[in-house]
Amino acid sequence: MADGAIDDGRESERHCAMCGTSTRDPSELLTWVMGSESGRTIWTCAQCSRRHVRSIEAKLDSTWW
Numbered sequence: 001m002a003d004g005a006i007d008d009g010r011e012s013e014r015h016c017a018m019c020g021t022s023t024r025d026p027s028e029l030l031t032w033v034m035g036s037e038s039g040r041t042i043w044t045c046a047q048c049s050r051r052h053v054r055s056i057e058a059k060l061d062s063t064w065w
């Protein structure tokens, strides 16, 4: 990923770490999942986070958690 911008908490666009979709709709962001990877904050959209759940249940590699 070439996106090195640091999001310091202001209301800005979030980008899904998995599919790259973005949103700045606060109500939509409520459905997103915040996580960390190597000390950086990452966001995952609702659709991808649902897939994460399945990955976790399957005990697959989950570096984003």
Ligand SMILES: [Zn+2]
Pocket: 016, 017, 018, 019, 020, 021, 044, 045, 046, 047, 048, 049
């Ligand atoms: Zn996504």
